[in-house]
Amino acid sequence: xxxxxxxxxxxxxxxxxxxxxxxxxxxxxxxxxxxxxxxxxxxxxxxxxxxxxxxxxxxxxxxxxxxx
Numbered sequence: 001x002x003x004x005x006x007x008x009x010x011x012x013x014x015x016x017x018x019x020x021x022x023x024x025x026x027x028x029x030x031x032x033x034x035x036x037x038x039x040x041x042x043x044x045x046x047x048x049x050x051x052x053x054x055x056x057x058x059x060x061x062x063x064x065x066x067x068x
Contacts, residue, residue, distance in 0.1 A: 003030040005047065012057045020058060027051040 005026045008015055015023065027047055034044035 003033045003041075003043070005030045005050075012053060015057075017061065020054060020061075024051065024054045024058070027054060 005023075008019065008023055010019070012020065027050055031044060031047050031051065034041050034047070
């Protein structure tokens with residue numbers, strides 16, 4: 001397992017649904033890896049904040065799709 005997460009090529013709002021999904025998986029894997037470290041590296045918090053942004057974008061898209 002690795003904690004490397006490549007930055008996306010596009011801003012979150014411009015990513016495809018599949019790119020967003022894959023980015024979310026990378027972030028979740030890296031966070032899980034960092035959670036197993038002692039002490040937990042400070043980078044975990046930054047990754048978690050990014051994950052929160054990804055989740056918000058996915059939720060926004062779901063709301064828009066459901067509104068149709």
